[in-house]
Amino acid sequence: MIDFSFTDNQLAVRDMARQLAQKAIIPGIAEFDRAGKLNPDLLPALARANLLGFCIPEEYGGLGMDYISLGLACEELEYGDTSARVILSVHIGLFSLPILTWASEEQKQKYLVPAARGEKTATFGLTEPAAGSDAVGIQCTAAKDGGGYILNGEKMWISLADVADYFLVFAWTDLDKKKKRDHTGISAFIVERAFDGVSTGTIHGKLGVRAGNTGYIAFQDVRVPRENLVYKEGAGFKIAMFCLDQGRYTVAAGSCGLIRACRDACVTYSGERKTFEKYIKEHQLVKQMIANMEAGYRYSSYLWMHAGWLKNQSLRSTRETSLAKWVACREAEAAAANAVQVFGAYGFSDEYPVERFYRNAKGASIYEGTREIHTLMQADYVLGFRQDKALERDLPKVEQ
Numbered sequence: 001m002i003d004f005s006f007t008d009n010q011l012a013v014r015d016m017a018r019q020l021a022q023k024a025i026i027p028g029i030a031e032f033d034r035a036g037k038l039n040p041d042l043l044p045a046l047a048r049a050n051l052l053g054f055c056i057p058e059e060y061g062g063l064g065m066d067y068i069s070l071g072l073a074c075e076e077l078e079y080g081d082t083s084a085r086v087i088l089s090v091h092i093g094l095f096s097l098p099i100l101t102w103a104s105e106e107q108k109q110k111y112l113v114p115a116a117r118g119e120k121t122a123t124f125g126l127t128e129p130a131a132g133s134d135a136v137g138i139q140c141t142a143a144k145d146g147g148g149y150i151l152n153g154e155k156m157w158i159s160l161a162d163v164a165d166y167f168l169v170f171a172w173t174d175l176d177k178k179k180k181r182d183h184t185g186i187s188a189f190i191v192e193r194a195f196d197g198v199s200t201g202t203i204h205g206k207l208g209v210r211a212g213n214t215g216y217i218a219f220q221d222v223r224v225p226r227e228n229l230v231y232k233e234g235a236g237f238k239i240a241m242f243c244l245d246q247g248r249y250t251v252a253a254g255s256c257g258l259i260r261a262c263r264d265a266c267v268t269y270s271g272e273r274k275t276f277e278k279y280i281k282e283h284q285l286v287k288q289m290i291a292n293m294e295a296g297y298r299y300s301s302y303l304w305m306h307a308g309w310l311k312n313q314s315l316r317s318t319r320e321t322s323l324a325k326w327v328a329c330r331e332a333e334a335a336a337a338n339a340v341q342v343f344g345a346y347g348f349s350d351e352y353p354v355e356r357f358y359r360n361a362k363g364a365s366i367y368e369g370t371r372e373i374h375t376l377m378q379a380d381y382v383l384g385f386r387q388d389k390a391l392e393r394d395l396p397k398v399e400q
């Protein structure tokens with residue numbers, strides 16, 4: 001049986017996120033984007049609306065909602081601006097959901113509960129100055145020292161770097177394995193901003209997601225207690241890939257919001273602008289661009305919803321999530337490029353939002369797996385170089 005309907009709870013989350021985008025994101029976004037600053041009221045507004053933990057179980061401070069709700073909220077927030085959806089991607093997709101799956105009960109009580117309640121903000125630190133797609137190329141190390149670890153190194157391009165209280169950080173705990181590029185030498189740690197030796201900074205001059213905070217984190221002889229190792233030594237790479245399966249899902253759904261924003265802006269503008277004594281919406285080539293946006297929106301939506309359906313059943317969805325992310329980001333880039341085109345010279349100025357859509361859309365073809373990485377993944381599944389584990393349980397039995 002295939003059921004295309006949403007539950008009342010899913011619709012309630014969608015409507016709440018839609019209202020929040022209309023009231024708390026869209027009105028000031030042009031200004032924050034121009035200033036390259038995160039709206040300081042946004043995180044508190046998301047927390048008040050319970051949007052920072054709604055798909056975490058109630059026993060850990062959330063509302064127990066499902067993955068489809070998460071996707072719908074991401075779509076609505078990105079309709080407002082990509083920077084708002086990025087907060088959900090890192091805080092929920094790349095931190096809270098992995099902590100829910102892989103962390104000990106003590107870690108969940110200490111870190112997941114305040115994150116789900118929106119009292120603390122969290123992010124994910126995998127990328128480094130010299131390693132992005134090639135995650136095994138990271139250089140951060142966590143050397144065993146007494147009852148804990150000493151963390152050294154730098155993370156780069158980290159969303160909310162200057163804002164988050166908690167970082168899920170990946171570092172080598174086995175230097176022999178590092179030399180051999182054996183990923184079972186990488187471990188995951190929860191690092192607090194408050195730990196001695198942690199410093200952060202913001203990257204300025206970004207092409208897009210300017211209203212979001214993106215930066216670096218430096219770790220200088222940071223003492224990380226043994227209790228902050230997530231799951232066990234050597235599981236870091238696996239955990240990072242699990243994180244990306246959740247984060248990519250939020251990017252895919254969010255990109256549909258961006259496509260919809262392009263489509264709606266074009267519907268309005270093409271009904272106002274006249275050339276050759278006709279509204280431009282009456283020209284067939286303009287219609288074609290708008291039709292392509294609609295098609296991209298629809299099939300990208302079906303792809304993330306299919307991935308969400310698998311996730312709701314705790315089924316592995318690496319393949320479907322990668323496909324959804326790749327296609328939705330590609331369609332968002334195409335929709336934004338066409339939106340600028342529909343607006344003509346006005347699309348080339350920040351008087352209208354479509355130039356921001358265009359700059360923001362580019363980012364998603366880079367983060368959470370570049371366009372090329374997802375292209376290769378999809379080819380490898382089809383060619384048999386990569387095993388499709390669709391029927392495996394996504395949530396591993398983690399012994400504490």
Ligand SMILES: Cc1cc2nc3c(=O)[nH]c(=O)nc-3n(C[C@H](O)[C@H](O)[C@H](O)COP(=O)(O)OP(=O)(O)OC[C@H]3O[C@@H](n4cnc5c(N)ncnc54)[C@H](O)[C@@H]3O)c2cc1C
Nearest residue numbers: 124125126127131132133134157158159366367368370372
């Ligand atoms: C706005 C923004 C927010 C981000 N937030 C985070 C965050 O919160 N946490 C985090 O850890 N990271 C974050 N990142 C980093 C992001 O995940 C990386 O930028 C991404 O993984 C790509 O890595 P890279 O930039 O080092 O590019 P590289 O890996 O150096 O790739 C450069 C180019 O080579 C191509 N390429 C690489 N390998 C192959 C291959 N095998 N075959 C074909 N082509 C290849 C790539 O597709 C790309 O075109 C963010 C990035 C941005 C822009």
